[in-house]
Amino acid sequence: MSRRSGILEFAVLGLLRESPMHGYELRKRLNTSLGVFRAFSYGSLYPCLKTLVQQGWLIEEPAPPQEDPRAATLAGRRAKIVYRLTAEGKEHFEELLSQTGPDAWEDEHFGVRFAFFGQTSRDVRMRVLEGRRSRLEERLAKMRASLARTRERLDDYTLELQRHGMESVEREVRWLNELIESERAGRDQRADAPDERQSEDTGGGPRHPGTTPPDPSDDTT
Template identity: 35%
Template sequence: MARRSQTEMAVLGALSMQPMTAYALREAIRDVLGHFWSESFGQIYPTLQALEQQGHVERREGPRAGSSTFVITASGTAHLHELLSEPITTTPSRNGLLLRLFFGRTLGSDRCRELILQARADAERSLADYEELRRTVAVEDAGSPDLPYIMTTISAGRHSAQALIAWTEEALTLLDGAT
């Protein structure tokens, strides 16, 4: 199976909410989907060109000279539905923290404990962010048919952050006797 560009899915998804410039697209993906997705300019520009050639998006006059706003077409909406229906491609995880802990004896137990404490602090901040995001979205998107779907993604972030915090406690206990 030819590897599909995952970028197309995110780009078309974002454009399905409203027309945008490439720049705004990246902002939107970072700000709205940022908890579970990311795209770089290096991918967005060529992807928009490809989508334009396929007729899935149309280029309109942008907010300033030489600037373009992209609009999703009917065929683009259909293509988005197709892409969303494709089986999920799981990218192999690379967890730098766990790799360091696995070779923790080489790194040293003090360093390991520092890394875990850092991870806990990060997770606590992230958990607070998710709690606030939930409140904000509940108010701003109240009544929207998209609300329950958006809430599932925020819930995933919350559960993940909570699990991380719980894990750091157990990990510190496990390393208690380690040299």
């Protein structure tokens, strides 16, 4: 499975964990809620859905009679099928949520992982955030070293583009620092009040101003 198809699988399972949907509604959510999927089409989505059904992670059901007929008109006959997450699919998605390896830190995958932080445990959120920060700090160091070597050979516009790329990475590192500190503060508060209900361990991390991830497309590297 390619990295991009793996991201789509993850996002589809995550959205269907929230509620059953038909293909038209899924594509709409992928395009609007998860902006990194704007380029995906029905040609990408339906093979993914078919694979997930074959693996037993989704089931297909007829749409209820009260289903909005406008969706069926826009999406064709396929809109009459509703996709529902199975118990095995939920278990598989939870396994994916627990993964914190390098793939979770990459530009496109991180944005999708972050979109589902509300369903992710605090410890996993911390590992993903810290891994992403480490990856960006490495990238920033390389960008600075490259700029120092080539500064004299660059024209003004290329130099400005390089600076813009660095500023984009620096901005995301600052944003990650704020998120990590917010997560740590939430953990400290929980430790100070052990008798309080710990419902946020499995979702809904601490809300923090400005928690929309910076657009990876700003990065020129």
